[in-house]
Amino acid sequence: MADTLVRPTTGQGIMMVNKVDIKMYQSPEKSTWCPGCGDFGILAALKQALVGLGLAPHDALVVSGIGCGSKLPHYLRVNAFNSIHGRALAVATGIKLANHNLKVIAVTGDGDGYGIGGNHLIHTMRRNPDITHVVENNQVYGLTKGQYSPTSEHGYLSSTSPDGSIEVAINPIALGMAMGASFIARGFSSDPKHLAQMIMLAVQHKGYSLVDVLQPCITYNHVNSNEWYKERVYKIEAENPNYDSTDRDAAWQKAQEWGTRIPLGVIYADPSRPTYEDQVPLLQRGSLLELSERAMRSDYDYESLKAEYM
Amino acid sequence: MVQVNDINIKMGGEAGQGVESSGAGFVRALAKGGLYIYGLQDYQSRIRGGHNFYQIRASEHPISSFSSNLQMLMAFDNETVTEHAHELVEGGAIIFDEGLKFNRADVDAGKVKLIAAPLKKIAKEVAGDDIMANTAALGVLAGITGYEISFMEDVIRRNFKRKGQAVVDANLAVVQRGYAFGADNHAADYQWKLQPMPNPKQRMVLTAHQAFCMGAVAAGCRFNAAYPMTPGTTIIEWMTAHAGKYDILTKQTEDELSAILMAIGAAHAGVRSLTNTSGGGFDLMTEALGLAGMTETPVVIVEAQRGGPSTGLPTKTEQPDLEPVIHAGHGEFPRLVMAPGNVLEAFHAGYRSFNLAEKYQMPCIVLTDMMLSTTQETIEPEDMDFSQVKVERGEYISKEQLDAMTEEWTYLRHAVTPSGVSPRAVPGHPKAVYITTGDEHDERGYITEDPPTRVAQMDKRMRKLEGARQEIAKPTLHGPEDADLTLIGWGSTYGAMKMATDILNAEGIKTNFFHYIDLWPFPAKETEALFAKAKHTITIEQNFTGQLARLMRVETGCVPNGKILRYDGHPFSQEDVVAAVKKEVNING
Ligand SMILES: Cc1ncc(C[n+]2csc(CCOP(=O)(O)OP(=O)(O)O)c2C)c(N)n1
Ligand code: SF4
Ligand SMILES: [Mg+2]
Numbered sequence: 001m002a003d004t005l006v007r008p009t010t011g012q013g014i015m016m017v018n019k020v021d022i023k024m025y026q027s028p029e030k031s032t033w034c035p036g037c038g039d040f041g042i043l044a045a046l047k048q049a050l051v052g053l054g055l056a057p058h059d060a061l062v063v064s065g066i067g068c069g070s071k072l073p074h075y076l077r078v079n080a081f082n083s084i085h086g087r088a089l090a091v092a093t094g095i096k097l098a099n100h101n102l103k104v105i106a107v108t109g110d111g112d113g114y115g116i117g118g119n120h121l122i123h124t125m126r127r128n129p130d131i132t133h134v135v136e137n138n139q140v141y142g143l144t145k146g147q148y149s150p151t152s153e154h155g156y157l158s159s160t161s162p163d164g165s166i167e168v169a170i171n172p173i174a175l176g177m178a179m180g181a182s183f184i185a186r187g188f189s190s191d192p193k194h195l196a197q198m199i200m201l202a203v204q205h206k207g208y209s210l211v212d213v214l215q216p217c218i219t220y221n222h223v224n225s226n227e228w229y230k231e232r233v234y235k236i237e238a239e240n241p242n243y244d245s246t247d248r249d250a251a252w253q254k255a256q257e258w259g260t261r262i263p264l265g266v267i268y269a270d271p272s273r274p275t276y277e278d279q280v281p282l283l284q285r286g287s288l289l290e291l292s293e294r295a296m297r298s299d300y301d302y303e304s305l306k307a308e309y310m
Numbered sequence: 311m312v313q314v315n316d317i318n319i320k321m322g323g324e325a326g327q328g329v330e331s332s333g334a335g336f337v338r339a340l341a342k343g344g345l346y347i348y349g350l351q352d353y354q355s356r357i358r359g360g361h362n363f364y365q366i367r368a369s370e371h372p373i374s375s376f377s378s379n380l381q382m383l384m385a386f387d388n389e390t391v392t393e394h395a396h397e398l399v400e401g402g403a404i405i406f407d408e409g410l411k412f413n414r415a416d417v418d419a420g421k422v423k424l425i426a427a428p429l430k431k432i433a434k435e436v437a438g439d440d441i442m443a444n445t446a447a448l449g450v451l452a453g454i455t456g457y458e459i460s461f462m463e464d465v466i467r468r469n470f471k472r473k474g475q476a477v478v479d480a481n482l483a484v485v486q487r488g489y490a491f492g493a494d495n496h497a498a499d500y501q502w503k504l505q506p507m508p509n510p511k512q513r514m515v516l517t518a519h520q521a522f523c524m525g526a527v528a529a530g531c532r533f534n535a536a537y538p539m540t541p542g543t544t545i546i547e548w549m550t551a552h553a554g555k556y557d558i559l560t561k562q563t564e565d566e567l568s569a570i571l572m573a574i575g576a577a578h579a580g581v582r583s584l585t586n587t588s589g590g591g592f593d594l595m596t597e598a599l600g601l602a603g604m605t606e607t608p609v610v611i612v613e614a615q616r617g618g619p620s621t622g623l624p625t626k627t628e629q630p631d632l633e634p635v636i637h638a639g640h641g642e643f644p645r646l647v648m649a650p651g652n653v654l655e656a657f658h659a660g661y662r663s664f665n666l667a668e669k670y671q672m673p674c675i676v677l678t679d680m681m682l683s684t685t686q687e688t689i690e691p692e693d694m695d696f697s698q699v700k701v702e703r704g705e706y707i708s709k710e711q712l713d714a715m716t717e718e719w720t721y722l723r724h725a726v727t728p729s730g731v732s733p734r735a736v737p738g739h740p741k742a743v744y745i746t747t748g749d750e751h752d753e754r755g756y757i758t759e760d761p762p763t764r765v766a767q768m769d770k771r772m773r774k775l776e777g778a779r780q781e782i783a784k785p786t787l788h789g790p791e792d793a794d795l796t797l798i799g800w801g802s803t804y805g806a807m808k809m810a811t812d813i814l815n816a817e818g819i820k821t822n823f824f825h826y827i828d829l830w831p832f833p834a835k836e837t838e839a840l841f842a843k844a845k846h847t848i849t850i851e852q853n854f855t856g857q858l859a860r861l862m863r864v865e866t867g868c869v870p871n872g873k874i875l876r877y878d879g880h881p882f883s884q885e886d887v888v889a890a891v892k893k894e895v896n897i898n899g
Contacts, residue, residue: 029756058740063575066748073745074756079737081578082747082757083571084601090568094575094583095737097559098533102579102738123564282559289736291557292532292581296701300556302528306691309514310341 022051025076032071038189038215038226039069042136045192046107047076049199053103060103063092065117067109067143069136069215086116089124089133096129099289100277103203104130110137114170115150125179125208129276132202132209135172136189138217139224146220156223172212173255173267177248182273183209184251185266188233189216190226194264201266207275214262229262236265245269315345315370317455317502318377320394322363323386325356328444332384333364335469336448337515337686339461340368344510348805349686350376350881355540355624361389368504374652374687374805375884381502382455384447388412398422401501405450405492407443425454425496432487437480445481449488454496457504459489514689518656518682518802521694522612523548525660526584527556528699531610533583535561535572537591540624541683542614545586566591570598570611577602577609578746580736582664586612589631590621596638599673601748603643606724606732606771608667608674615679617879626879627680629801629852633861635675636830642768644775646674647830648783651804653687654694655827658783661699666781669704670774671734677829679852681802681881707735707742715741722753726766730773775831782828785836789815789822795895796844798870800826800858803850803882810887819897826858832865841868848872848894850887 025047033039050060057078064070066085073080079102083091092106106113113121113135124131140158141147148158148165151172155164176184183205187195195213202209214233216226236243236254243265245251251268277283285291319336323329330351337349348367354360367376380397383390385406395404395417403423406412407430417424427450433442445466452462462485470478523545536546550560563569566587573583587595592613602609617623618630635647646666650656659676667674712735715721721742725732732753735742745755750767752758789811799807807823814821824840826833841847847870849859856873863869872894876882882890891897 028754056740057743058738061579061737071757074747077743078745079743080745080747080755081575081605082745082749084597084748087567087571087598087601090563090571091575091578093568094533094535094572094577095579096575097561097572098576098579098581098583099736099738119564120568123568280559282553282557285557288532288557288559288576289580289738292530295527295532295557296530296582296703298528298530298699298701300528302524302696302699305524305552306514306694309516309520310512310691 020051020054020056022047024057025050025078027075027077029074031075033068034219036218037068038138038217039072039136041189041192042069042134042195042213042215043072043075045187045195046072046134046199048192048196049203050078052196052200053203055103060105061095062105062107063088063095064107065109065112067112067141069109069138069142070107070112072107072136086112087120088112089117089120089131092131093124093127093129096131096277097288099287100130100283101287104132105203106131106133108133108135109142110135110139110151111141111149114172122175122179125176125181127276128180128182128207128273130206132199132211134199134211135213136215137172137212138215138221140217140221142217142220153223171255171258172210174252176210177252177255177268181210182207182270183266184268185210186212186214186262186264188214188229188264190230191264194235198266205269205271207273232260232262233264234261236263236267246271312501312503314503314505315368317382317504318365318367318380319382319384319451320363320365320380320397321384321386322361322390322394324359325353325362326358327386329362329364329386332444332448333366335465336451337366339457339465340366340504341513341515341688342461342464342510343458343506345369345504345507346371346373346513346688347515347686348373348376348688349515351684353625361387361393363390363394370507372688373809375809378883378885382451384451385410392416395422403454403496403500405447405454423496423500425450427488427491429488432491433484436483436487442481442484445484446488449485450492453489453492454500455502455504456493456497458506459486461506462489512691514691514694515686516653516689517544517684517686518650518653518678519544519614520548521653521657522650522660522676522678523552524694525657525699526610526664527552527558528696529582529661529664530701531582531584531664532558533573533576533581534558534585535563535569535583536586537563537566537569539588539591541616541680542586542588542591542612544683545584545612549584566594567598570595570609573609574598574602574607577607578605578737582668584610584612586614588614588616589618589634592631592635592638599645600639600641600643602673603639603645603771604748605746606671606734608671610663610667610674610676612676612678614683615677617877623879625680627802627852627881628877628879629679629857630854630877631677632800632829632857635677636861642772644670644672644772644778645830646670646672646778646782646828647677648674648828649677649801650682650827651801651825653689655804656682657694662783665700665702666778668706669702669731670778671704671731672774677801679802687805705731705733707733709739712739712741723755724751724753724767726753726770729777730770731777732770779831782831782833785824785826785833787822787824790820791822793820793822794845795819795821795891796840796847797821797823797891798847798849798858799823799851800829803852806882806884806887807850809884810891813884813888814891829861832861834866837862837866837868841866846871846895848874848891850874850882850890852876852881
């Protein structure tokens with residue numbers, strides 16, 4: 001993965017040659033994360049992926065929700081919309097429909113993306129807009145100081161589950177498959193190189209792509225620690241070079257693996273599924289932004305509407 | 311005494327019996343004849359059965375309200391008779407199919423005529439199918455009122471064209487037989503007549519929602535996301551029906567949260583965006599309203615009110631959401647609220663909402679209601695003037711301007727300025743890469759909790775309201791400047807209050823009428839000026855608590871002398887207003 005390459009950019013339809021360098025992504029802001037937080041690895045991987053894809057900061061737009069993880073877009077210089085808790089995917093979809101020239105990436109926590117944002121999640125999966133969704137899955141509510149989350153394991157002890165959480169954890173991989181997500185991968189924040197690859201593949205995939213990222217929360221989640229993950233994770237590719245992520249049955253099997261062994265890599269992909277935008281004839285003529293700017297210059301005939309009511 | 315072109319006709323029946331299409335057909339025929347029409351619809355939240363009606367008022371003069379006094383009732387079911395026969399005036403008539411069974415004792419036979427017409431029989435004999443009984447009924451109606459049949463025939467040709475010539479011909483034959491029945495047997499002793507005007511002027515007959523959409527699309531609105539909820543749904547249905555012609559993208563979403571958030575996303579990306587809902591859906595949108603306020607994203611929300619709270623009265627009219635939309639959302643942020651009262655005000659709100667939302671970079675809520683969603687009014691086509699629709703984007707930085715910026719220039723999305731408005735660039739340009747957030751932020755958009763920065767950002771957001779205040783539509787005054795009685799209202803009560811004001815003045819009660827269109831920022835100065843002069847003030851609203859009256863009091867200290875409130879789900883007729891006002895001021899009418 002080269003840190004620097006020369007490429008044309010697509011911003012607002014202009015073609016110009018731009019040098020993409022990881023320094024372009026340097027934010028003036030200092031992070032507020034706990035030292036050692038897994039979110040640092042995710043931030044590094046996302047930057048690497050954007051550079052690796054040759055995207056300049058103005059080509060991409062990162063939407064996040066609220067949580068420790070959702071602060072991420074403040075720590076890299078890129079177009080960003082840090083929205084509200086659970087709502088990133090809906091905002092991201094609106095942005096994508098309005099300007100599909102932007103590479104739209106949603107970054108959320110597990111509570112954010114799988115809990116409060118659950119309704120948007122399942123419908124975005126069905127809808128299949130060309131959006132990449134990176135979930136910083138630390139299996140806990142970090143920012144609100146350690147309550148159990150939708151991915152916390154059954155029996156997880158926290159301030160609001162002193163006798164252990166009663167619900168079973170969401171399996172985002174299987175959920176994604178059931179709801180029609182067209183690309184599902186899992187990464188690990190302590191392996192940013194592999195994670196960057198996952199994100200690049202996800203962004204390159206046309207359609208909704210989920211990258212569920214195992215992310216140790218060193219402050220609150222003392223069960224699913226860095227060591228806990230390290231003992232369990234393995235790379236699908238390394239173990240089985242012939243693994244076919246487009247084979248639904250094989251992927252469904254892989255999706256169930258959790259506990260003693262946790263697979264990392266692209267678990268499922270359906271590159272044949274058309275995106276939402278691809279199925280809107282209007283958007284084949286250009287971005288809605290371009291059409292709407294034309295509308296604001298008023299080249300349309302409105303007078304003829306009157307006849308409908310006469 | 312024969313009265314020409316001054317009639318109120320009510321058609322009633324079960325859902326699925328074709329009340330709406332019959333009413334719409336007759337409205338069109340009358341409008342083609344150059345008459346002014348006012349069409350009121352009332353239906354229940356069910357697809358079959360229940361009781362629905364369509365009330366048509368026709369006149370040679372402009373009309374902006376319906377009347378409680380009917381001259382004709384067309385009954386497709388017996389409930390129409392039991393519910394509405396008492397609304398008929400002396401000499402009025404009920405047209406019904408001879409097979410319809412109802413208790414004749416419900417009707418005062420000395421006062422109104424019962425016209426048992428062989429509607430199904432005609433349809434069956436002429437066309438072999440009694441589903442054309444409605445067409446026969448329209449024929450009878452035209453025959454009795456003496457309205458030229460060619461106008462009915464034109465409507466039939468137009469409406470049934472899609473179904474083929476055979477259907478057109480059958481309907482034409484049925485309408486003619488119905489016409490002959492009415493003209494031959496009942497025209498002579500029925501005193502209300504309808505006549506096309508000489509050289510009839512062609513006018514538009516439409517609803518406020520349709521007019522709003524026309525204003526919005528002309529202002530460049532190209533994205534509309536919504537989750538269906540009556541009476542807001544007619545907005546996205548209009549936009550979808552016109553999507554092909556105007557390159558509009560509409561999106562039905564999983565819920566109202568998603569609807570407003572997609573609109574916010576699309577607006578952030580630079581597209582003029584709309585969402586529509588009713589009170590229940592607006593409750594869900596509330597969370598995102600503050601996000602639009604904080605990120606300074608222009609977005610327009612149509613909140614079409616219906617009877618509340620909760621699911622309330624899904625298809626009935628009410629004005630219960632004025633205070634909710636003004637105050638919705640935790641924390642303090644600026645917003646605009648407008649409440650058009652008729653078709654033309656809705657047209658203006660269509661483009662004004664987008665212009666003001668974008669100029670001041672804040673959400674704009676347009677309050678309508680069931681009444682405005684379904685009621686048809688007649689307007690002069692030249693009054694809907696598209697040439698006055700200007701796109702005003704305010705401090706919007708174009709791509710060309712960005713291209714011209716030097717490398718050293720740093721874009722500050724939330725720059726603190728004297729007006730509070732920060733020049734807005736849309737994402738996608740290398741010279742304006744920025745973040746924005748619903749967290750408190752600095753000028754660049756980065757999260758901060760620094761007190762001076764917080765204060766500066768809060769001040770600048772709220773300061774925008776001062777500019778907006780100069781541009782809102784001021785309340786209008788109808789009637790004499792100097793009056794003994796001042797009626798005050800907002801939104802869809804406009805038409806009935808205006809006509810009631812004219813009636814009261816004609817009766818010698820000197821009355822004027824103050825009507826609010828834009829309600830936030832609240833037109834305080836105008837309200838104070840009114841109260842400085844007014845002798846006796848009465849607010850009229852369709853809610854329980856008198857929300858406008860309370861708002862006036864909170865914002866200005868002005869307290870009306872009386873309040874007239876209605877919350878039974880039905881709109882005010884002009885007579886309802888007159889009677890309620892007289893009762894309020896103890897005048898025996
Ligand atoms: C509507 C709403 N409810 C609750 C909160 C409080 N809140 C902020 S972040 C958060 C949970 C964060 O957990 P997660 O999404 O997993 O992100 P993390 O902090 O673990 O990265 C909650 C409950 C909020 N901001 N908004
Ligand atoms: S609380 Fe947990 S998730 Fe949040 S910054 Fe600290 S380590 Fe990271
Ligand atoms: Mg979490």
